[in-house]
Amino acid sequence: MSSVRVDPQRPGRELSGGRGRRSSPSEWRWKDRLALALAWIAGIGLCLIAAAIVLYMGYRGLQYLRPSLLASRPEASISQSASGGFLDPLEGTALLTAIGVLLAAPLAVGSAIWISEYGRPRWLARVVESSIEVVAGTPDIVIALFGLVLFQLSLFAPFSFTASGGGVFGRSFIAAGAMMSLIAIPPLFTATRDGLQAVPAHMREAAFALGKTRIATIRSVLLPSVRSNIATGVTLGVSRVIGDTAIVVLLLGNTLRIEPEGSVPIVGLLRGTGATLTSYVFDNSPAGEGGAPQKAYAAAFLLMVFVLALNLLVDRIGRSQADSTGLTVAGAVV
Amino acid sequence: MLERLRAPWPDRRAELLLGAVSLLVVIVVVTMVVFVAVQAWPTFQHNGLSWLGSGGSLEEQIANTQSTSSAVPASAFHIRAWPLILGTLLTAGVAVGLGLVIAVLSSIFIVELAPARVRRIAIPVIRLLASVPSVIYGLIGILVLVPFVGSHLISASEKTSLQNTVELTGASLGVAIVILTVMVTPIMIALICEALVSVPNSWREGAIALGVNPVRAMLAVTLRAIRGAIVAAAVLAGARALGEAIMISMVSGSRDFTPRIGDGITFLFEPVRTLASAIVDYHEGVGAPALNSTLYAFALLMLFSALVLSVAGYLIKLPMRRHLVRG
Numbered sequence: 107m108s109s110v111r112v113d114p115q116r117p118g119r120e121l122s123g124g125r126g127r128r129s130s131p132s133e134w135r136w137k138d139r140l141a142l143a144l145a146w147i148a149g150i151g152l153c154l155i156a157a158a159i160v161l162y163m164g165y166r167g168l169q170y171l172r173p174s175l176l177a178s179r180p181e182a183s184i185s186q187s188a189s190g191g192f193l194d195p196l197e198g199t200a201l202l203t204a205i206g207v208l209l210a211a212p213l214a215v216g217s218a219i220w221i222s223e224y225g226r227p228r229w230l231a232r233v234v235e236s237s238i239e240v241v242a243g244t245p246d247i248v249i250a251l252f253g254l255v256l257f258q259l260s261l262f263a264p265f266s267f268t269a270s271g272g273g274v275f276g277r278s279f280i281a282a283g284a285m286m287s288l289i290a291i292p293p294l295f296t297a298t299r300d301g302l303q304a305v306p307a308h309m310r311e312a313a314f315a316l317g318k319t320r321i322a323t324i325r326s327v328l329l330p331s332v333r334s335n336i337a338t339g340v341t342l343g344v345s346r347v348i349g350d351t352a353i354v355v356l357l358l359g360n361t362l363r364i365e366p367e368g369s370v371p372i373v374g375l376l377r378g379t380g381a382t383l384t385s386y387v388f389d390n391s392p393a394g395e396g397g398a399p400q401k402a403y404a405a406a407f408l409l410m411v412f413v414l415a416l417n418l419l420v421d422r423i424g425r426s427q428a429d430s431t432g433l434t435v436a437g438a439v440v
Numbered sequence: 441m442l443e444r445l446r447a448p449w450p451d452r453r454a455e456l457l458l459g460a461v462s463l464l465v466v467i468v469v470v471t472m473v474v475f476v477a478v479q480a481w482p483t484f485q486h487n488g489l490s491w492l493g494s495g496g497s498l499e500e501q502i503a504n505t506q507s508t509s510s511a512v513p514a515s516a517f518h519i520r521a522w523p524l525i526l527g528t529l530l531t532a533g534v535a536v537g538l539g540l541v542i543a544v545l546s547s548i549f550i551v552e553l554a555p556a557r558v559r560r561i562a563i564p565v566i567r568l569l570a571s572v573p574s575v576i577y578g579l580i581g582i583l584v585l586v587p588f589v590g591s592h593l594i595s596a597s598e599k600t601s602l603q604n605t606v607e608l609t610g611a612s613l614g615v616a617i618v619i620l621t622v623m624v625t626p627i628m629i630a631l632i633c634e635a636l637v638s639v640p641n642s643w644r645e646g647a648i649a650l651g652v653n654p655v656r657a658m659l660a661v662t663l664r665a666i667r668g669a670i671v672a673a674a675v676l677a678g679a680r681a682l683g684e685a686i687m688i689s690m691v692s693g694s695r696d697f698t699p700r701i702g703d704g705i706t707f708l709f710e711p712v713r714t715l716a717s718a719i720v721d722y723h724e725g726v727g728a729p730a731l732n733s734t735l736y737a738f739a740l741l742m743l744f745s746a747l748v749l750s751v752a753g754y755l756i757k758l759p760m761r762r763h764l765v766r767g
Binding site for chain 2: 131134135138139141142144145146147148149150151152153155156157159160162163212213216217219220221223224230231233234237238239240241242243244245246247248249251252254255256288291319320321322324345348349350351352355356384387388391392393399402403406409410413414416417421
């Protein structure tokens with residue numbers, strides 16, 4: 107149409123505005139100009155804050171992180187030069203993440219499949235979905251307190267250390283890992299359920315038409331096609347577990363080193379206490395007892411690197427599932 | 441029913457198995473609420489609803505709860521939790537309020553104003569802000585912001601004016617609010633952006649065609665269309681903010697001190713303690729029955745508020761979903 111005008115400065119862009127030219131902010135009302143300016147300031151400001159955090163942690167990390175810290179065990183010492191490295195917290199983080207995700211994955215994926223493929227009776231499906239929402243909204247410190255009372259039951263005595271008087275300690279890798287699985291369930295569940303719901307109905311119908319049963323369809327058609335969603339969910343869950351401090355501080359016993367309980371190799375480790383990177387940072391900051399800020403910075407830098415890497419990983423596998431804004435993946439802010 | 445019976449058995453068994461797994465999740469959640477409530481019961485039994493009120497020094501009351509003798513005196517349970525509740529409301533409320541303004545403005549920036557190149561940077565950056573662990577925020581707070589506030593922002597006269605009540609070190613309500621704002625803003629941005637892009641383009645185009653400028657169209661049409669989502673975002677961010685424990689415990693001074701709003705601007709520099717950070721600070725004393733029950737009561741109150749907030753968020757989003765997500 108001949109009525110479409112083209113901006114001579116920027117060919118290809120149509121001019122908007124009824125009077126045939128683009129209104130420039132300088133002719134707007136001052137309120138609108140203020141809103142425009144504030145929006146720019148807010149957006150750029152947030153980016154600057156994030157950049158400042160990353161750069162500052164990077165600076166401190168490179169200043170204090172030595173490869174020897176990664177390989178040496180922590181020592182009880184007041185002086186920062188003699189308090190050793192954080193090999194044990196690193197192992198603790200890895201172990202706790204593994205337990206948390208291994209416990210969360212079957213629960214979350216199983217209930218996501220049940221909700222989206224079976225989901226009868228309807229009310230039960232609603233109840234399951236709402237309870238997962240409740241878990242998602244529960245503060246981690248409350249989950250940690252729940253874990254404490256749960257694992258102090260004599261029923262769960264085998265999972266931790268029992269004092270001579272019969273009191274159950276209730277703090278161990280199993281206890282902390284079980285509660286970690288609770289905070290890993292919501293993102294994993296949402297990612298899997300959304301993935302399953304996005305699988306086109308004709309794929310199921312084709313499988314049914316070939317005589318496959320529901321469960322055979324799930325195993326050979328649906329699960330392979332939502333593999334990347336599950337991977338995203340696992341990554342989100344891992345980044346929740348790695349970053350959580352409250353559960354570790356309350357439920358892992360907060361010992362300097364990993365202290366296995368009993369002599370059976372793996373079981374003893376699981377019943378034992380320990381520390382993770384997050385609790386190491388907390389304990390070595392002025393808020394904890396350690397007062398070793400250099401160690402805290404070094405460990406926090408490592409934690410930050412993990413978080414950044416997980417973020418990139420979510421970006422990689424989750425690009426196809428990210429919604430139109432790219433800010434949320436699988437309904438979770440990542 | 442008939443259809444399900446006709447399906448081969450293994451399928452039925454799979455359904456039952458998966459259903460049992462889902463049921464297990466429900467059972468865990470119900471157990472959580474019940475256990476926390478049962479543990480919290482003694483303190484409510486002793487204090488009634490005045491538990492929520494104010495009165496007396498919280499510091500002394502908590503010291504009293506730490507008696508570990510086998511027969512705990514009833515007086516050990518006496519507690520008035522208002523200072524902590526006020527602390528929680530202040531930190532979470534102000535952080536969400538501030539964050540909401542920033543979140544709305546930056547959502548407009550991201551969705552509407554930013555050139556594509558800037559947007560490609562801004563989105564991962566905001567996701568990063570949302571995923572930084574709270575202990576790192578706490579570490580930066582306690583090692584960078586707290587000393588800065590303590591030595592540059594608090595004047596000597598402010599320190600002396602309060603020297604008989606509390607020491608102003610910089611670990612304060614203000615620092616907690618600032619960091620909490622940075623922590624909850626990305627959550628709100630994500631939810632608001634999601635709503636912004638779901639508003640049909642033609643609505644905004646219609647407004648622009650009527651002659652208003654793009655910013656005015658945004659404020660008058662698009663924002664009005666998503667006001668439900670904005671409230672829901674604030675509510676959900678509030679649930680996150682009131683549960684934040686580790687960061688607040690690190691930067692807010694960990695004193696059982698009621699911030700006194702009457703102190704003017706100094707009020708922002710006074711220490712504060714919230715329900716969540718009290719649990720972190722006192723968790724080692726759970727062996728004492730009265731303190732144990734008190735801490736679980738804090739947890740129960742948080743659990744209850746989080747529940748109310750998420751139900752509220754859901755209800756607010758309902759009518760929106762009905763008439764917007766078509767587009």
